[in-house]
Amino acid sequence: MTVKEIFETMDYGPAPESAADALAWLVDQGDRFGHFIDGTFTTPGDGFDSKNPATGETLATLSQATQADVDAAVAAARKAQPKWAKLGGHGRAKHLYALARLLQKHSRLLAVLETLDNGKPIREARDIDIPLVQRHFYHHAGMAQLMADELPGREALGVCGQVIPWNFPLLMLAWKVAPALAMGNTVVLKPAEYTSLTALCFADICRKAGLPKGVVNIVTGDGAVGEMITTHAGIDKVAFTGSTSVGRHIRRATAGQGKGLTLELGGKSPYIVFDDADIDSAIEGLVDAIWFNQGQVCCAGSRLLVQEGIADQFHTKLKARMDKLRVGNPMDKCIDMGALADPVQLQTVTSMVDACDSGEVYRATGDLPANGCYYPPTLISGLSPADPLMQEEIFGPVLVTSTFRTQAEVVELANNTRYGLAATLWTENVNLALDIAPKLAAGVVWINGTNMFDAAAGFGGVRESGFGREGGWEGLSAYTKPIRKTKPLKKVEAFTGSEVAPMGVDRTAKLYIGGKQARPDSGYSRDIWSKQGKHLGEVPIASRKDVRNAVEAARGAKAWGKTTGHLRAQILYYIAENLSARSEEFAKRINDLTGGKDGAQEVEASIQRLFTYAAWADKYDGAAKGVPIRGVALSMKEPVGVIGAICSDEAPLLGLISAMAPAIAMGNRVVLAASEAFPLAATDFYQILDTSDVPGGVVNILTGPHADLADTLAKHMDVDAVWCFSSSDLSEMVERESASNLKRTWVNNGESRDWLGADGQGKPFLEAATEVKTIWIPYGE
Numbered sequence: 116m117t118v119k120e121i122f123e124t125m126d127y128g129p130a131p132e133s134a135a136d137a138l139a140w141l142v143d144q145g146d147r148f149g150h151f152i153d154g155t156f157t158t159p160g161d162g163f164d165s166k167n168p169a170t171g172e173t174l175a176t177l178s179q180a181t182q183a184d185v186d187a188a189v190a191a192a193r194k195a196q197p198k199w200a201k202l203g204g205h206g207r208a209k210h211l212y213a214l215a216r217l218l219q220k221h222s223r224l225l226a227v228l229e230t231l232d233n234g235k236p237i238r239e240a241r242d243i244d245i246p247l248v249q250r251h252f253y254h255h256a257g258m259a260q261l262m263a264d265e266l267p268g269r270e271a272l273g274v275c276g277q278v279i280p281w282n283f284p285l286l287m288l289a290w291k292v293a294p295a296l297a298m299g300n301t302v303v304l305k306p307a308e309y310t311s312l313t314a315l316c317f318a319d320i321c322r323k324a325g326l327p328k329g330v331v332n333i334v335t336g337d338g339a340v341g342e343m344i345t346t347h348a349g350i351d352k353v354a355f356t357g358s359t360s361v362g363r364h365i366r367r368a369t370a371g372q373g374k375g376l377t378l379e380l381g382g383k384s385p386y387i388v389f390d391d392a393d394i395d396s397a398i399e400g401l402v403d404a405i406w407f408n409q410g411q412v413c414c415a416g417s418r419l420l421v422q423e424g425i426a427d428q429f430h431t432k433l434k435a436r437m438d439k440l441r442v443g444n445p446m447d448k449c450i451d452m453g454a455l456a457d458p459v460q461l462q463t464v465t466s467m468v469d470a471c472d473s474g475e476v477y478r479a480t481g482d483l484p485a486n487g488c489y490y491p492p493t494l495i496s497g498l499s500p501a502d503p504l505m506q507e508e509i510f511g512p513v514l515v516t517s518t519f520r521t522q523a524e525v526v527e528l529a530n531n532t533r534y535g536l537a538a539t540l541w542t543e544n545v546n547l548a549l550d551i552a553p554k555l556a557a558g559v560v561w562i563n564g565t566n567m568f569d570a571a572a573g574f575g576g577v578r579e580s581g582f583g584r585e586g587g588w589e590g591l592s593a594y595t596k597p598i599r600k601t602k603p604l605k606k607v608e609a610f611t612g613s614e615v616a617p618m619g620v621d622r623t624a625k626l627y628i629g630g631k632q633a634r635p636d637s638g639y640s641r642d643i644w645s646k647q648g649k650h651l652g653e654v655p656i657a658s659r660k661d662v663r664n665a666v667e668a669a670r671g672a673k674a675w676g677k678t679t680g681h682l683r684a685q686i687l688y689y690i691a692e693n694l695s696a697r698s699e700e701f702a703k704r705i706n707d708l709t710g711g712k713d714g715a716q717e718v719e720a721s722i723q724r725l726f727t728y729a730a731w732a733d734k735y736d737g738a739a740k741g742v743p744i745r746g747v748a749l750s751m752k753e754p755v756g757v758i759g760a761i762c763s764d765e766a767p768l769l770g771l772i773s774a775m776a777p778a779i780a781m782g783n784r785v786v787l788a789a790s791e792a793f794p795l796a797a798t799d800f801y802q803i804l805d806t807s808d809v810p811g812g813v814v815n816i817l818t819g820p821h822a823d824l825a826d827t828l829a830k831h832m833d834v835d836a837v838w839c840f841s842s843s844d845l846s847e848m849v850e851r852e853s854a855s856n857l858k859r860t861w862v863n864n865g866e867s868r869d870w871l872g873a874d875g876q877g878k879p880f881l882e883a884a885t886e887v888k889t890i891w892i893p894y895g896e
C-alpha cells in the first residue's frame with residue numbers, strides 16, 4: 116500500500132507483533148511437553164498437537180495424561196499441601212507476589228504465546244488477559260497475607276482439581292490458582308486441550324519463582340483427563356469453567372464424593388439498550404460485548420434487547436460499525452477480531468448459524484482472511500424468543516437482536532433464559548438502571564459498560580450458569596472451609612409402639628402449605644410413638660404432589676424477597692416471642708418425641724437462634740469494591756429464591772428453625788421437610804407461624820420420608836437450592852438430582868452437626884442463603 120493510498124483510504128497499515136521470542140521459547144522446551152508434576156516436567160508421552168488457529172501451524176506437541184499421571188499429580192499435591200498451608204499467610208503471600216512479579220516480567224512472552232495458541236488479537240492478550248492475570252496474583256497475595264486476620268475460623272480445603280476452558284487460557288488459570296494457593300490449598304490443573312501453552316509457561320514460571328514442589332501441578336489432555344481429575348478420590352474440591360453440559364456432567368459424576376464444587380458455565384447474557392441511552396457509546400460497548408475475543412466469552416452480551424423507538428437507528432449504526440471491524444491476523448496490533456480457537460469451534464458456530472431458517476442474518480462486509488478459523492461479525496434479527504439461537508450459547512461473534520417496549524417487558528425478555536451469568540444495561544437515567552439491575556437474574560450486571568472484570572469483584576452466575584463466585588472476598592469461601600469437629604452421622608430411628616391412644620378429641624396434624632394447613636394429597640398418614648411406645652399422634656405422608664404444591668406456594672410468595680431486612684427481623688422476633696410464650700408445651704413435646712430431657716434447652720436455643728437471624732436480617736451487608744475503573748462494583752447480597760431444606764432428625768424444633776430462620780431472614784422462601792423421626796414439634800409450630808405475621812407461602816412444612824421429599828425437591832426445576840441435614844445420608848442423591856437445573860446444594864456428607872452449638876448457626880448459613888450480585892456502576896470522577 117502506498118502512502119497516497121493510505122491517505123485516501125485512511126486504512127490502517129499492518130502493525131505486526133513479532134512471534135520470534137515465543138517461538139524460540141517453544142523451541143527451547145523441545146517443542147514437546149510433558150506434564151508439570153511435583154515441580155518438574157515429565158518426559159513427554161503420547162499426545163496431540165497444539166495448533167495456531169489463525170494459520171493451522173503446529174506450535175508444539177502435548178502429552179495426553181494417563182491415569183498414572185493424574186495419580187502422580189494428585190499425590191504430589193497431597194504431599195505438598197500441609198506444608199504449604201503451614202507456611203502461613205505471609206509465607207504464601209511472598210510466593211504469590213513472586214509469581215505476580217514474574218508474570219509481569221514475562222508479560223509480552225505470555226501475551227504472544229496466548230495469541231498464537233488461541234487466536235485472540237494480540238491487543239486483547241496484551242492489554243486485557245495478561246494484566247488481569249497479574250492483577251489476580253497481586254490481589255491474592257494480599258488475600259494470603261490477610262487470611263488469618265480476616266477469615267478466622269476458616270482453613271484450606273486441601274487439594275483442588277481445576278479444569279479450565281480455552282477462551283481465556285491463562286486468565287482462567289489465574290482465577291483458579293491464585294485464590295486456591297492464597298488460602299493454603301494445592302492444585303492439579305488441566306488446561307483446555309486447544310490452549311495449554313501459557314499454562315505450561317506458567318509452570319515454568321512457578322519453577323523459576325521457587326514455588327515449593329507439588330503446590331502447582333499441571334497435566335494436559337482432553338475431557339477424559341478432566342474426568343480423571345474431577346472424580347479422583349484424592350481431590351477435595353473441584354473448580355470448573357466451561358460448558359453447561361460438562362458442568363452438569365461433573366455435578367453428577369462427583370455427587371456424594373464429599374467434594375466442594377464450583378461451576379462457572381455458559382450464558383446468553385442480555386445487552387439492554389434503553390431509548391435514552393448514549394447510542395454511540397452503547398454501540399462501542401456492544402463491540403466489546405460480543406466481538407471481544409471473537410464472542411467466545413461466557414458472559415458475552417450475545418442477546419441485544421433494544422427499545423423499539425430507537426431500534427431502526429441503532430441497528431443501522433450497528434451494521435455500519437460491524438462493517439468497519441477488522442478481522443484478520445491476530446498478531447496484527449490493528450486487528451479487532453482474530454481467529455476462533457479451533458476448527459471444531461468454527462464448525463460449531465457455522466452450523467448453528469446455518470441451521471437458522473428464520474429471521475434475517477447480516478454478516479459484516481469487511482474482508483476475511485482466506486484461511487484460518489475466521490468467522491465474520493454477524494447480527495441476526497427477527498427471531499422469536501423461543502428460537503434456539505435466542506436461547507442457546509453460540510460462543511462466537513454472533514449477536515441476536517430483538518426489541519422491547521416497556522421496562523416490564525425487557526425484564527421478562529432478559530430473564531427468559533435458563534442461564535443467569537451477566538447482563539448489561541445502557542441508559543442515561545441512573546434511576547432506571549438501578550431499578551432494573553436488581554430485577555435481572557444474573558450474577559453480574561454492568562451499567563453503561565460491559566465485560567469488566569477485576570480480582571476484587573466477584574464473578575459467577577445463577578441458574579444454569581453455575582454456582583460459586585470467583586474474585587473478591589466472596590471468591591474465597593470456595594477455597595476454604597470452617598474449622599469444625601465432626602462426627603459420623605447416626606441415623607435417628609423413629610420409635611415404634613402398639614399402645615392404643617386413649618379416646619379424646621382428635622388433633623390431626625396436617626401439612627403446612629401456602630400459610631394454610633393442608634391435608635396430604637396422598638391420603639396417607641403414619642403413627643408417631645414415644646420411646647415408651649405411647650401413641651403421640653399421626654402425621655401425613657406428603658406426596659410428590661404436595662411437594663409441588665408447596666414449591667408453587669413458595670414461588671408465589673416472591674414479594675418476601677423484596678421486603679426490608681428490618682421487616683423480616685421484626686417477623687423473626689415475633690416468631691421467637693410466640694414460641695417463648697409456649698416454651699413449656701414445646702419442651703414437653705420434644706421430650707415426649709425424643710425420649711430425652713433436653714427439650715427446654717432446645718426450645719431456648721431455638722428462641723436464641725431466631726434472635727440471631729433477626730439480628731442478621733439487616734446486617735449481612737454487601738460491599739462497594741474498589742475496582743480499577745471510574746466507578747465501583749457493588750456486591751449485593753440477594754436471596755437465592757426457593758430453598759428446600761431437609762431438616763435435622765435429632766433436634767426436631769431447633770433443626771427446623773436453624774434452616775428456616777437464616778433462609779427467610781435473607782429473603783428466601785422455604786419448603787421444609789420436618790424431622791422424619793420426630794415430626795410433631797414441626798406440626799405444632801404451624802400455629803406459631805400463623806400468629807406471627809409470616810406471609811403465606813414464605814414457610815411451607817411437609818412431613819414424610821426424607822428420601823422421597825429430598826428426591827422430589829432435588830429434581831424440581833423451580834427450586835433454587837436444596838439443603839440436606841437429614842440423618843439418612845442423602846448427600847449423593849441430592850447432589851446427583853440437583854443437576855437437573857444446577858441448583859445449589861448443601862449436604863452433610865455423612866457428618867453430623869452440633870445444632871446446639873456454634874456449628875448450628877452463623878455465616879455458612881447466611882452464605883448458603885444468599886447469592887452475590889456484582890453491579891458495576893460509573894461513580895465519581
Ligand code: NAI
Nearest residue numbers: 279280306307337338341342357358361380381413508510
Ligand atoms: P467443554 O466444557 O467441553 O471444555 C471445557 C474444559 O472441560 C476443557 O478443559 C475440557 O477438556 C474439559 N472437559 C470436557 N469434558 C469433561 C469431562 N467430562 N469432565 C471434566 N472435564 C471435561 O467446552 P468445549 O467443548 O471446549 O466447548 C463447547 C461449548 O462450550 C462452546 O461452544 C461454548 O458454548 C461452551 N463453553 C463455555 C465456556 C464458558 O466459559 N462458559 C468456555 C468454553 C466453552
